[in-house]
Amino acid sequence: MSLLIVDHVTKTYTSSHWFRAKRKEEEAALSGVSFVVEPGMCMGILGESGAGKSTLGRIVLGLLPPDSGRISFNGVDLYRATRRERKRLRRDLQVVFQDSYSAVNPRMSVLQIIGEPLRNFERLSAQEERRVVAGLLETVGLVTDDMHKHPQQMSGGQLQRVNIARAIALKPKLIVLDEPVSSLDMIVQKQILYHLKELKEKYGLSYLFISHDLLAVNVLSDRVAIMDKGKLELMLKES
Numbered sequence: 001m002s003l004l005i006v007d008h009v010t011k012t013y014t015s016s017h018w019f020r021a022k023r024k025e026e027e028a029a030l031s032g033v034s035f036v037v038e039p040g041m042c043m044g045i046l047g048e049s050g051a052g053k054s055t056l057g058r059i060v061l062g063l064l065p066p067d068s069g070r071i072s073f074n075g076v077d078l079y080r081a082t083r084r085e086r087k088r089l090r091r092d093l094q095v096v097f098q099d100s101y102s103a104v105n106p107r108m109s110v111l112q113i114i115g116e117p118l119r120n121f122e123r124l125s126a127q128e129e130r131r132v133v134a135g136l137l138e139t140v141g142l143v144t145d146d147m148h149k150h151p152q153q154m155s156g157g158q159l160q161r162v163n164i165a166r167a168i169a170l171k172p173k174l175i176v177l178d179e180p181v182s183s184l185d186m187i188v189q190k191q192i193l194y195h196l197k198e199l200k201e202k203y204g205l206s207y208l209f210i211s212h213d214l215l216a217v218n219v220l221s222d223r224v225a226i227m228d229k230g231k232l233e234l235m236l237k238e239s
């Protein structure tokens with residue numbers, strides 16, 4: 001069974017601004033987008049600014065209802081899920097955004113940031129939580145002592161690793177990576193991409209990797225699709 005099925009999804013933003021409202025037709029951010037992601041696979045979505053990539057990411061995360069079409073995740077219709085199914089979806093579906101700093105609460109320590117999903121979903125003692133967080137830090141290439149730091153004491157690359165540790169804490173099935181390395185310098189980009197690749201192989205993770213960078217997409221993705229003006233076209237990937 002496919003893990004994620006995106007089936008003829010459309011989305012048009014309706015603007016409240018008077019002169020935009022006067023325009024005869026609003027441009028569709030997504031028009032009839034369909035694709036599937038199999039378990040353990042990385043699907044790369046490549047496109048220029050404004051192509052509709054982030055809109056697609058938000059819809060797949062359950063944050064923005066589409067106008068039409070269907071998104072099925074692990075057999076559950078994302079926008080018709082029951083309360084119980086939604087709780088499960090919040091575990092299985094995680095995200096890493098481009099801006100590592102705005103994705104975290106600056107007043108929280110790294111231990112609190114990575115421990116947050118564990119506290120929400122698992123009943124661990126304080127000691128167990130520290131042990132799990134220490135393991136996650138090691139998994140993403142940081143050290144145990146980093147758990148006492150705050151975001152402003154870390155580089156963008158280190159903090160993005162913290163965001164990745166938080167995203168994998170609950171062993172999700174799919175992570176939406178929305179331009180996860182775009183704000184980092186080339187060397188750090190490369191390190192994080194290879195790390196994500198390792199994690200994918202180690203834990204059988206699936207990714208939806210949204211980016212405007214062909215090289216980055218190529219490192220991680222098993223399948224690549226190009227998004228242009230809200231339309232998606234599958235591209236054959238050379239190995």
Ligand SMILES: Nc1ncnc2c1ncn2[C@@H]1O[C@H](COP(=O)(O)OP(=O)(O)OP(=O)(O)O)[C@@H](O)[C@H]1O
Pocket residue numbers: 013014015028029047048049050051052053054055056212
């Ligand atoms: N909240 C919104 N209200 C109105 N229009 C929006 C909104 N968000 C996005 N759009 C429009 O929808 C289209 C797709 O935007 P989207 O952010 O999905 O593209 P993108 O490919 O992610 O671009 P970028 O790489 O610059 O983030 C664009 O024309 C954009 O202006």
